[in-house]
Amino acid sequence: MLKAIRERPSLQGLILISPTLFWLIVFLLIPLALIVVISFGARGSYGNVEYTFNLNNYARLFDADYASILWDSIWIALLTTVFCLLAGYPLAYYIARTHPIRRSLLMFLVLVPFWTNFLIRIYAWMIILRGEGVLSAVMTALGLMQGPGLWLFEQVQLYTPGAVLISMVYEFIPFMILPLYTSLEKLDPSLLEAAADLGARPWRAFLRVTLPLSVPGIVAGSILVFIPAMGMFVVPDLIGGAKTVMVGNLIRNQFLTARDWPFGAAASMVLMVLTLGVTLIYTRTFGFGEELVR
Amino acid sequence: MSDSSVELNNITKKFTSPEGNPVLAVDNMTLRICDGEFFSFLGPSGCGKTTSLRLIAGFEQPTSGEVVIAGQVMGMTPPFQRPVNTVFQSYALFPHMTVEQNIAFGLEMKHTPKADIQQRVTESLAMVRLPCMEKRYPKQLSGGQQQRIALARALVNRPQVLLLDEPLGALDLKLRKEMQIELKTLQREVGITFVYVTHDQEEALTMSDRIAVMHQGKALQVGSPTEIYERPNCRFVADFIGETNFLPGTLAGSKGNRAMVDCGNPLQGDNLRVVAETDRALAPGTAVTVAVRPEKIRVHLEPVPNTPNCFAAQIEKVVYIGTDTHFQMRLGNGAILRVRQQNLISTPDPTAYFGGQTSVYAVWPPESAQVLVE
Numbered sequence: 132m133l134k135a136i137r138e139r140p141s142l143q144g145l146i147l148i149s150p151t152l153f154w155l156i157v158f159l160l161i162p163l164a165l166i167v168v169i170s171f172g173a174r175g176s177y178g179n180v181e182y183t184f185n186l187n188n189y190a191r192l193f194d195a196d197y198a199s200i201l202w203d204s205i206w207i208a209l210l211t212t213v214f215c216l217l218a219g220y221p222l223a224y225y226i227a228r229t230h231p232i233r234r235s236l237l238m239f240l241v242l243v244p245f246w247t248n249f250l251i252r253i254y255a256w257m258i259i260l261r262g263e264g265v266l267s268a269v270m271t272a273l274g275l276m277q278g279p280g281l282w283l284f285e286q287v288q289l290y291t292p293g294a295v296l297i298s299m300v301y302e303f304i305p306f307m308i309l310p311l312y313t314s315l316e317k318l319d320p321s322l323l324e325a326a327a328d329l330g331a332r333p334w335r336a337f338l339r340v341t342l343p344l345s346v347p348g349i350v351a352g353s354i355l356v357f358i359p360a361m362g363m364f365v366v367p368d369l370i371g372g373a374k375t376v377m378v379g380n381l382i383r384n385q386f387l388t389a390r391d392w393p394f395g396a397a398a399s400m401v402l403m404v405l406t407l408g409v410t411l412i413y414t415r416t417f418g419f420g421e422e423l424v425r
Numbered sequence: 426m427s428d429s430s431v432e433l434n435n436i437t438k439k440f441t442s443p444e445g446n447p448v449l450a451v452d453n454m455t456l457r458i459c460d461g462e463f464f465s466f467l468g469p470s471g472c473g474k475t476t477s478l479r480l481i482a483g484f485e486q487p488t489s490g491e492v493v494i495a496g497q498v499m500g501m502t503p504p505f506q507r508p509v510n511t512v513f514q515s516y517a518l519f520p521h522m523t524v525e526q527n528i529a530f531g532l533e534m535k536h537t538p539k540a541d542i543q544q545r546v547t548e549s550l551a552m553v554r555l556p557c558m559e560k561r562y563p564k565q566l567s568g569g570q571q572q573r574i575a576l577a578r579a580l581v582n583r584p585q586v587l588l589l590d591e592p593l594g595a596l597d598l599k600l601r602k603e604m605q606i607e608l609k610t611l612q613r614e615v616g617i618t619f620v621y622v623t624h625d626q627e628e629a630l631t632m633s634d635r636i637a638v639m640h641q642g643k644a645l646q647v648g649s650p651t652e653i654y655e656r657p658n659c660r661f662v663a664d665f666i667g668e669t670n671f672l673p674g675t676l677a678g679s680k681g682n683r684a685m686v687d688c689g690n691p692l693q694g695d696n697l698r699v700v701a702e703t704d705r706a707l708a709p710g711t712a713v714t715v716a717v718r719p720e721k722i723r724v725h726l727e728p729v730p731n732t733p734n735c736f737a738a739q740i741e742k743v744v745y746i747g748t749d750t751h752f753q754m755r756l757g758n759g760a761i762l763r764v765r766q767q768n769l770i771s772t773p774d775p776t777a778y779f780g781g782q783t784s785v786y787a788v789w790p791p792e793s794a795q796v797l798v799e
Binding site: 230319321322324325326327328329330331332335339340343344 | 443482483484503504505506509510511513515517518519520521530531534535578579582
């Protein structure tokens with residue numbers, strides 16, 4: 132037995148991946164297959180599933196109401212990714228360039244929020260952003276609750292899309308910072324000296340050297356933020372109120388509240404295809420970066 | 426050759442080490458590098474040679490003093506505005522750009538017209554003898570090829586001064602020797618001032634017009650390779666460049682540039698009176714050291730009459746190294762003398778040179794020995 136394993140590398144590989152393979156087949160592939168089957172079924176009168184074959188569930192997703200939910204989901208996930216990138220890049224750059232001792236402390240601080248339960252952090256944002264909350268109190272005390280200040284507060288107040296965006300960026304930014312930091316930290320500082328030596332001003336050195344060499348980090352970070360952001364339903368539920376419904380909320384409601392499993396399954400399939408599609412277009416455009424492919 | 430290309434005037438550079446201790450990397454250094462010269466900073470690691478180069482490039486700012494390049498006081502001028510280019514120790518080629526894009530980078534930054542860029546890139550690739558490599562990426566090149574690309578990338582900008590920070594350090598010995606000759610030839614061809622940093626004395630001696638031997642942030646001696654090797658001005662230089670025997674003693678007297686030095690203890694009758702060169706007048710009784718290179722010493726079987734510096738010695742150790750044989754001898758005063766003889770005749774036994782005899786006479790001419798003051 133052992134001899135057979137030793138002589139066949141392919142068998143060794145199979146043994147090594149078998150626990151994960153088992154896990155993925157039982158808890159991912161089989162449920163996924165069930166979802167595919169259910170998505171073509173119909174809702175019975177008592178909320179049960181009738182196994183027929185029809186495309187009605189998918190057709191319903193193109194109704195104006197549902198299509199706009201899908202569109203909003205993509206839009207919010209994209210905005211979350213962009214803001215995470217814009218806010219995360221300078222921080223990751225700073226951490227990668229600072230003294231090694233301070234570097235580990237700062238990375239530690241980036242990860243500290245993970246020590247607190249996700250829901251508790253969302254409730255904290257509710258306390259901050261609500262009408263009579265912390266933010267409004269501070270802004271009132273500073274005399275900013277008028278004119279543009281008031282307008283700004285109304286954009287991010289609890290139960291607005293702005294509030295959802297803020298909370299999502301807050302939630303996902305570490306997933307952007309980590310891969311960005313990894314690729315920026317690998318950047319040899321002598322490359323920037325070489326750029327300066329060859330006559331590049333700092334801004335041009337950044338655009339021609341730093342930015343292209345951090346593309347693998349940008350791509351990895353964007354994927355890590357975009358995919359979970361697409362399926363998020365807790366944040367829009369608690370922070371977005373009735374005004375912001377993402378496809379994640381739609382799916383959850385179909386399964387748990389409306390008991391329309393076939394429609395929920397169809398929405399899940401569409402969410403998956405959309406996420407894959409956007410990710411594919413993105414990676415085809417920017418590449419994975421050599422490091423991720425090889 | 427007379428106009429100075431780079432001047433360092435009373436340059437001092439202090440750092441704070443990661444542990445918070447102050448470090449004096451360059452200590453009040455003043456020197457001039459002439460136009461069109463191949464100038465080397467030579468010294469052990471941590472002597473301040475790389476810092477000196479970085480001060481010229483503008484990557485570091487001096488704590489005090491001024492850097493002058495081509496008659497312009499640099500002050501706070503940033504690296505991207507200085508008329509110098511650098512070949513980095515790690516080459517620092519941009520990994521995401523082709524060879525062509527790497528070389529064109531400097532010209533693009535200066536907004537050179539596209540047609541000119543194309544032509545100059547081709548020219549500079551021919552100059553470093555790597556034609557047809559335009560479309561390759563740095564990763565696809567060998568270390569020696571990357572080194573040439575780094576050189577081409579710097580030279581294509583036609584800088585006033587080319588700075589080279591141990592550019593051959595990562596190459597194997599044979600390639601390094603080839604590149605030394607090639608670099609020297611290239612420098613003659615382009616006529617640009619080269620400022621070269623190395624810890625390899627042989628490399629510095631081979632290529633340089635002048636060398637600054639650095640130690641603890643100071644340029645101890647600045648001179649031509651022969652001056653540095655034949656007339657070291659202090660013990661550190663004599664010791665760092667090549668191998669040297671040091672015979673401590675007391676000055677007995679001097680006449681012109683000849684000095685008599687008593688090495689050993691005269692009371693015990695084992696005194697050796699050594700005659701050596703001195704470049705300064707010294708009072709008798711001064712404690713001095715005589716430095717003599719191992720290859721300057723001849724070995725005789727009989728004493729040579731009427732000759733200064735002829736001393737009886739016992740051969741203690743013989744090491745055969747192919748081209749030469751190294752002898753370790755003990756002089757009458759107990760001092761150890763290392764002697765190097767070229768193997769002019771093929772012999773299976775290098776000790777056979779002296780007929781198996783271990784009692785010999787070591788002889789060296791006075792002009793081959795140098796008096797050093799501690």
